[in-house]
Amino acid sequence: MIVPKLVIGNYEFRWPIVQGAMGVRVSAHPLPATVTNLGGLGTITSLGLGSIDADQETFARVSREALVEEIRKSRDLSYGGTDKPLALNVMGVLSNVNDLVTTAVANGIKIIVYGAGIPSKLPKIVDDDSVMLIPMINSARLATGIIDLWWKFYKRAPDALLLEGPLAGGHLGYTGYQLAHLDECFLEKILQEVVEAVRPYEQMLGRRIPIIAAGGIYTGADAARMLHLGAAGVQLGTRWVVTDECPAAREFKQAYLDARQEDIQIIHSPVGMPGRVIHNSFLEKLAAGEVRKRCPYKCISVCDIRHAGFCIAEALFNAKEGKLDDGLIFAGANVHRVDRIMPAKELMTELVEGIKASPLELPCSV
Numbered sequence: 278m279i280v281p282k283l284v285i286g287n288y289e290f291r292w293p294i295v296q297g298a299m300g301v302r303v304s305a306h307p308l309p310a311t312v313t314n315l316g317g318l319g320t321i322t323s324l325g326l327g328s329i330d331a332d333q334e335t336f337a338r339v340s341r342e343a344l345v346e347e348i349r350k351s352r353d354l355s356y357g358g359t360d361k362p363l364a365l366n367v368m369g370v371l372s373n374v375n376d377l378v379t380t381a382v383a384n385g386i387k388i389i390v391y392g393a394g395i396p397s398k399l400p401k402i403v404d405d406d407s408v409m410l411i412p413m414i415n416s417a418r419l420a421t422g423i424i425d426l427w428w429k430f431y432k433r434a435p436d437a438l439l440l441e442g443p444l445a446g447g448h449l450g451y452t453g454y455q456l457a458h459l460d461e462c463f464l465e466k467i468l469q470e471v472v473e474a475v476r477p478y479e480q481m482l483g484r485r486i487p488i489i490a491a492g493g494i495y496t497g498a499d500a501a502r503m504l505h506l507g508a509a510g511v512q513l514g515t516r517w518v519v520t521d522e523c524p525a526a527r528e529f530k531q532a533y534l535d536a537r538q539e540d541i542q543i544i545h546s547p548v549g550m551p552g553r554v555i556h557n558s559f560l561e562k563l564a565a566g567e568v569r570k571r572c573p574y575k576c577i578s579v580c581d582i583r584h585a586g587f588c589i590a591e592a593l594f595n596a597k598e599g600k601l602d603d604g605l606i607f608a609g610a611n612v613h614r615v616d617r618i619m620p621a622k623e624l625m626t627e628l629v630e631g632i633k634a635s636p637l638e639l640p641c642s643v
């Protein structure tokens with residue numbers, strides 16, 4: 278296969294490979310800048326940057342300052358940064374989501390990826406068409422729903438769509454039933470439905486709405502399959518965790534290396550969505566009622582600690598810091614295939630070479 282560039286509006290990336298956001302600083306500097314410098318698109322996470330015990334106002338201020346610092350570091354060329362475009366991921370359920378978006382744009386971020394919530398007001402919050410707006414979707418219905426809504430109220434269409442399938446790591450936009458019946462909602466199937474559904478809108482707009490496919494993509498051959506089906510790019514999470522440049526603790530990466538297929542499980546997250554994790558002692562403590570209930574961060578608008586059972590930001594942060602006994606380890610469905618930690622450059626080369634080696638072809642519309 279000829280490896281296509283990823284084009285999102287005015288921005289062009291040499292390889293159609295995106296590093297997905299991973300909250301609580303798993304995808305913090307230097308990972309996104311490294312991936313972007315390697316020719317892909319790196320995504321900075323905005324979730325859990327300002328993790329402190331504080332009231333909501335202080336939490337928002339600290340998050341904002343931490344985001345500005347994260348962007349500054351990612352831009353610092355003397356510190357492994359990049360001068361190329363970077364994406365920022367926000368979750369609609371964050372209590373300070375609008376503040377994070379406006380702070381990122383004011384600090385030069387040109388690509389906003391919006392998940393865990395419907396971005397109904399995003400074009401109003403970012404009234405600047407040099408900033409690319411990418412909603413995360415899980416179905417053709419959601420894709421067309423967002424396009425119709427944005428067109429009706431703002432005469433704007435998404436600059437790309439990020440389709441995350443049910444095999445992804447972290448929070449999942451699927452029901453427990455769907456996750457138990459994966460044959461009914463596998464990524465290839467939904468991707469084809471989304472490609473079909475957006476085609477009339479592309480004709481109306483006279484431009485492509487690139488679709489980036491994510492979830493369970495492990496090899497270059499997997500990526501080529503998505504490109505063959507009409508994706509403009511692919512996003513990976515799990516595989517970027519086990520790179521030297523990912524700032525997660527060694528213990529977190531070791532949990533990926535040790536994971537067996539039977540260790541991967543779905544939990545119900547306080548965010549109100551299912552999440553895919555690696556089974557560990559923290560989950561056993563949680564089941565036994567031995568995890569202290571507290572809400573130190575006030576980060577998620579829909580989270581009620583009385584029902585949630587635990588603070589997800591704290592549990593994710595503990596895991597990222599290597600405190601696995603008190604931590605929740607998000608991972609994708611293919612994490613059991615991970616067998617080593619490698620430099621990001623090696624992973625990028627492996628993926629690109631894998632796409633090149635594929636006998637599949639790009640669809641004619643590309």
Ligand SMILES: Cc1cc2nc3c(=O)[nH]c(=O)nc-3n(C[C@H](O)[C@H](O)[C@H](O)COP(=O)(O)O)c2cc1C
Pocket residue numbers: 296297298299300301303322324366368392441444445446447448491492493494512513514515516518606607608609610611
């Ligand atoms: C540790 C971890 C944390 C994640 N955190 C986020 C997040 O904060 N926001 C988000 O939109 N996606 C998050 N994701 C999803 C990834 O960005 C990516 O789409 C997904 O992992 C792709 O599936 P894969 O892991 O099979 O490659 C996370 C994934 C992992 C593994």
